Amino acid sequence: MRLTLALLAFSAQTLLAQTPKITGALAIDLSHGQITADLTLTNFPKMDNPAICLNRGMNIKDLQADGKSIDYNLDWGFPGRSLFLSSTMGYSPNLDTILHDTRLTLRYTGAFPTYGPAEIVGSGDGMDVIAFKNNILRASHQTFLCPGLVDRTTNQTITQFTYDIEVNCPECTSIYIGGTAPVNGSKAHLVAEAPNDLMLYAGQYAFSKQGNTWFLNSNLNASNQISIDAALDGMRRFYRSFLTTKNNEPVALAQIFSIGSPTQYEDWAFAAFPCIVANLSSLSRQIDKTSGQLTDVMAYRLYSHELAHQYFGLKVKSDNLYWGFYSESFAEYLCLKAIENQFGAAAYEKLLRERYLTDRALARKFIHLDALEKEIDNTHKYYYYPMVLAGLEKTVGKTSMFRLLNFMVENVQSTNLNYESLKQAALASGISGEKWTEFENTYVHTDNCLKNLMGK
Numbered sequence: 001m002r003l004t005l006a007l008l009a010f011s012a013q014t015l016l017a018q019t020p021k022i023t024g025a026l027a028i029d030l031s032h033g034q035i036t037a038d039l040t041l042t043n044f045p046k047m048d049n050p051a052i053c054l055n056r057g058m059n060i061k062d063l064q065a066d067g068k069s070i071d072y073n074l075d076w077g078f079p080g081r082s083l084f085l086s087s088t089m090g091y092s093p094n095l096d097t098i099l100h101d102t103r104l105t106l107r108y109t110g111a112f113p114t115y116g117p118a119e120i121v122g123s124g125d126g127m128d129v130i131a132f133k134n135n136i137l138r139a140s141h142q143t144f145l146c147p148g149l150v151d152r153t154t155n156q157t158i159t160q161f162t163y164d165i166e167v168n169c170p171e172c173t174s175i176y177i178g179g180t181a182p183v184n185g186s187k188a189h190l191v192a193e194a195p196n197d198l199m200l201y202a203g204q205y206a207f208s209k210q211g212n213t214w215f216l217n218s219n220l221n222a223s224n225q226i227s228i229d230a231a232l233d234g235m236r237r238f239y240r241s242f243l244t245t246k247n248n249e250p251v252a253l254a255q256i257f258s259i260g261s262p263t264q265y266e267d268w269a270f271a272a273f274p275c276i277v278a279n280l281s282s283l284s285r286q287i288d289k290t291s292g293q294l295t296d297v298m299a300y301r302l303y304s305h306e307l308a309h310q311y312f313g314l315k316v317k318s319d320n321l322y323w324g325f326y327s328e329s330f331a332e333y334l335c336l337k338a339i340e341n342q343f344g345a346a347a348y349e350k351l352l353r354e355r356y357l358t359d360r361a362l363a364r365k366f367i368h369l370d371a372l373e374k375e376i377d378n379t380h381k382y383y384y385y386p387m388v389l390a391g392l393e394k395t396v397g398k399t400s401m402f403r404l405l406n407f408m409v410e411n412v413q414s415t416n417l418n419y420e421s422l423k424q425a426a427l428a429s430g431i432s433g434e435k436w437t438e439f440e441n442t443y444v445h446t447d448n449c450l451k452n453l454m455g456k
């Protein structure tokens, strides 16, 4: 028993030692949309050519290494690299080496939202936008409101940090950063010992907790909140039934708002785990009054998709053209399995026919999964490639498919994943070369993937 505890303590320490840390202060001015930061990065992982990524709306006042101001080179938007970084600026410190114990301090300020020509800044709202509206600030880790790290040689991007941050927001009544519980008041000292993506949701709103779920800025009543907490718990239990990563930290649901054009999104949501930002208000209509269960398949799809990102998108992820496949297509495939589990085979088949295997989709020619040469569109990410994965399941069986998914979650470390990486993982997880070839012939090297999936 003692030995086990000692080993556990050792592995946790090793993990933390490799995780970069952010300490310092963030000042938020809600009425002017202004953010001022004085943050120090420590615990540097080994990187060949590191740059610090920051939202391009930020102006750096000072960059210091171990207390001394230093020079830096600029890298605009990392052209040709991950889309994820396109709205950021890179600052490469002029240092010969950045050692594990180097302390890099950044002082910067900016006012948001920023606007500009669509071809440069992008005119819509999104997960990468720092949004202020109705006295609330919303900013996911993809906004790089807080710094991220990128290795300019390997493209490896780090957005997960442990943190010790003082937030000062005189007009706020509630402050939340992903990885810690929301706090009442205009000041918060937030400390996370485990690495997290820094999702901020701060402003004038109320929050509450039901079971394992926080509700931020939500008008759902307590009984609806209990229903949603139960639904999320069911989804997470289903994923844990074949994905062995034990993670049951509380999830925070925050009400989404948009600063983009009203026609930009029908309904949108995003996850910066453990926070899901979505239209919580519509959930009250999607819960069955009699059973108290979340019976709306599309709402179930949305939340189980976002929860699946805990595994694919956050843990298993790619920094190249395959990012959408490893993040979105896998999350979509997983949420379809959650739907099948919750609503049964008939409801699952019906959803496949009505959403993914439509006549329109059957008539379209798609880019084969092994032939990605440029950024793929949402139809490929969210509709077609999830069906390619369904084809893999149909070829190898659900047990082998789930074993592959778990193998990837447990073992895949690289973020330079491509088509070949999937094949290697499949073979290493126990899928035979013969079955893999059968899958490729039926669902990858063919224009008839969807027809084959339907058995036509």
Ligand SMILES: [Zn+2]
Binding pocket: 305, 306, 309, 327, 328, 331
């Ligand atoms: Zn997604």
